[in-house]
Amino acid sequence: MKDVTPADATPHTGPADTHGSLRIVKVESRSDLNTFLKLPWSLYRDDPQWIPPLLHEQRMLFSPKNPYFDHATCRCWTALRNGRPVGRISAQIDSLHLDRYQDATGFFGMLEAEDNSDTFQAILGTAEDWNRGRGMKRIRGPFNLSINQECGLLVDGFETKPAMMMGHARPYYAIRLGQCGYVKEKDLLAYAIDTGVEFSNAMKVILKRTKNRIETRTVRKKNFQQDIDIVFDIFNDAWSDNWGFIPFTRNEITHMANDLKLLINEQLARIAYVDGQPSAFVVLLPNLNEAIEDLDGRLLPLGWLKLLWRLKVRRLRTGRVLLMGVRKAYQGTTLGAALAYRVIGDTRQAVVDHGMKELELSWILEDNIGIRSIIEDCGGREYKRYRIFSKQL
Template sequence: MSLPSSQVEIDDASLQVTPVTTRAQHDAFIRLPGRLYRDDPQWVEPLHFERRQHLSSKNPVFEHLDWQGWLAWRSGKPVGRIGAQVDRLHRQYHGDDTGQFGLLDAVDDPAVFSALFNAAEGWLASRGARRITGPFNLTINDECGLLVEGFDTPPVMMMGHAPPYSALRLEGQGYAAAKDLLAYWMRVDTLAFTPAMRRMIERWHHRVHVRPLDRRRFDQEMTTLREIFNDAWARNWGFTPFTEAEFRAMGADLKRLVPPDLIQIAEVDGEPAAFIVGLPNLNELIAPLNGQLLPLGWLKLLWGIKMRKVRTGRVPLMGVRQAYQFSRLGPTLALVLIEAIQQSFLKQGIESIEMSWILEDNAGMRNILENIGAYSYKRYRLYEKTL
């Protein structure tokens, strides 16, 4: 990680922005959102341990990404934060003049937002960035987008939350909407396919087979899922592929947290063609911990995982190979996977799920979801600016 050597100069004498360089500053950076949003009843504090891991050199994303964070201070207290990153892998796909921002949280003060973005944009510009997009925490394959609709419900696992003023302050810095991402909500037990959908599934049942992930061949299965995902998403806005190391790290988390039948693979004529991943919404268990695993938080979390039923879930990953996306078989693959994951969620006692995120202009997927009883309930926005 490349680090600037001096703090940002700004007009407000009581306001300073400093680069995050020390362990204490990293700790303040991670803890700041909890201080800002502790009175928001929908806020769920991420586990500080997990956030430290995410921003540590152990995260394989740093094999191709340079990141810097800043804190804004007023009267000795942190009042805002921002991160900026140059992703060399992203630049291979989208140009050498790209850069991103993320991990944006601040008090409702235009001066604080301005100071933070001055620091981030200056750092990015010095590294050749002229087109800035975000927020990404840290890539498009992580938590991304700023919440702009749906503030009245808590976020599910690995999705963000922000106060309503953040979008206004971000737009005040010259950023405009680039893409909107939608989160859909649905009751698992009321999911129902239309007669036309049933006929479609029946038409292809002799060629399509759905099975759960085989834990005996876990590494091989992860390779298959990565290949499908990188092919399925290659034409999407802002696409950056998962590297082998990134997917291996994600696979380790899935192996610990996700029952095998919450990962379903659809095969066409015996060849893997699509997949879907479901997650129990661990935010239900994390919310009371306020980010802390010590002194007793880890016991509460373990007790919750073992003894308490999680009632909600999320589908964060789904992919259909491009060869089938624009054929009649494409929607069928999506439907049989959704039906399989429905049964798996019901076995786990999960009552409702979020399907997220879905690009607003992905008309095909939105049509499927809305026809089986899901409805859009949150909107996240990705912004862009030309320097």
């Protein structure tokens, strides 16, 4: 990993930055990282909607094996007040973003803090200084750690639990960011959809008109890497004009494929073809957060057994559409809408067979009116809103 010392490094012995009664400490040792990762437990202990993340997954996020660090640098800090952790933040610079946009923009993420203006000023100021010192003119976030991972700050929908790989926050976070000079750059939406909702008449007409040109099939476990390559080829094309888009690298695709293969059911991932050419896809996963809610972030000693039983035997009532895309050539056309309807519709029976009652479709850009209309036509309702903030440095 670049710029963040890996977890097996020697302990941090350098001086901490100070901000009044606060100490801002760089994450440089295994102990530092544990403190950094466990901070949310103290901040959310009385929030019934917060779901403790799996600590193993959180540690792997900062592992040198994370292919994100092939093209990005990162630094993390924890804020201590009288020796007690009260805030944390990361700062990132992504060379792929800079190569693509040439906008001198760096990032922040992993934001958690007590409801105290000094704490927010101190941790955000530290991330700003780090980015500024590396030539960045603007900072944007939160991203944990990139736009292709968990991103955005929850600003609406605090009363419900987050789906897997989606964040949770306290309502005061957005207020404190505003006080520190941050402004809204983009909102990302999460939709909930009842799996029993019937297709609209308009949707049925579009599907009927295009049925002879579109075929779909499930992802095949025996050819999993080949099918994942097809999925990400479509994704990188379909999303290429979207705000903030960064393509998945070959190493990231392989890494994600290895992770997905453990969770994915081939009936819940589907590729659509137009005239024999792969043109759209959907990847849907059981909502892992539903299965880990009471594990307190730990798989040992018995948490992994509970997780396996819930995934394979009891099954889950909720799922999340993790990835979806329609090739750019068909976007904004009737055929493009039909492709989206087909991959969603053809997956629906498998969803019902797996006992899922509700799906989350996320995240959706607030100004992506086309896909929002399709989701709402399928019965989707916006139930959470996440915000990306930015600030000139």
